[in-house]
Amino acid sequence: MNPKHAATVQSQGERTLPTEDLPLANCNAAAQRSMGTETDRRRFLGQVTSLAAAVALGPKPFADAAETPQSAEPMPTIQLGPHRISRLIAGSNPISGYSYLGSHTDRQMKEYFTVERTVEFLQNCERAGITAHQFADPDRAAPYLRLLRERGSKLRFFGLHAEREKLREAIALTQPVAMVHHGGVTDARFAEGKAGQVHDFVKAAHDCGVLAGVSAHNPDCIKRIADEGWEVDFFMACFYFLTRKTAKKDVDLPTLDIAYPFFKDDPKVMTQVVRQVKQPCLGFKILGAGRLCANQQTVRTAFKFAFENLKPTDGVIVGMFPWSFDEISANARFTRELGQSA
Secondary structure, three states: OOHHHHHHHHHHHHHOOOHHHOOOOOOOHHHHHHHHHHHHHHHHHHHHHHHHHHHHHOOOOOOOHHHOOOOOOOOOEEEEOOEEEEOEEEOOHHHHOOOOOOHHHHHHHHHHOOHHHHHHHHHHHHHOOOOEEEEOOHHHHHHHHHHHHHOOOOOEEEEEEOOHHHHHHHHHHHOOOEEEEOHHHHHHHHHOOOHHHHHHHHHHHHHOOOEEEEEEOOHHHHHHHHHHOOOOOEEEEEOOOOOOOOOOOOOOOOOOOOOOOOOOOHHHHHHHHHOOOOOOEEEEOOOOOOOOOOOHHHHHHHHHHHHHHOOOOOEEEEOOOOOOOOHHHHHHHHHHHHOOOO
């Protein structure tokens, strides 16, 4: 258990001791010893009960503003069209309950990220120097985006979408600076020979007066768009080719289907393509959807790889789940340390 949380549990246990358990001043010595034994037993049981309750409730969420102090050191920035934004961008998968780790974690994320707590989370991101947020579902994002604006947030927002016919409505609802064609849909459209639909989305976004981006897990999609000279303002590039079809192995042993294949060398392949693209690229899943978060040294190594292999004009989108640890401050610190652009 985190020492901070352990201290909290201990303090709660001490405060729950009932005053009636204290020995009475006019008891004889034997009675006092007997009552003292009973008091000790009750005190022990009270502390155990408090500890169990604290564990059941989980650690105190790091949503309070005081947990993420404002940093005086400037955050590295990049240019996205006319907008200057932080090189670290707050992602939305945890907010939407997409953990890539199973239904239990999905549910925990959804329960944690209420509208109010999402607003507090993004306010903490802004306080730490992060100036942009990528959202996913416009309908889900609209309530917390509205509250953020009402409370004076200066964050820049851009969203994922894939339905050209509903794009104008989504833009009116969320008022983003850019819209990006959803990566999984991009990969599917290209595989189906329907890349033209993705291109139509890009044109429609421009017609609506916002920047147009394309997200992809398959590096070949980004390479083709760049080679064909599409009028794309920026790309979102997944570090892992999660939409590839898993190859069947020549073994007789039955295996479970792998829903998300995280291949070790995928980040090298994607960043090699990204470095050849003139547009800004925003790398995402740089932490392997939590698989590279065993400790902070592992996280730092992943940030280091990303910034060393992306262009100086590129950024990273990182989803954060500050349920038991102040991930915002840690990731902001790694970006300041490792992400200084040329």
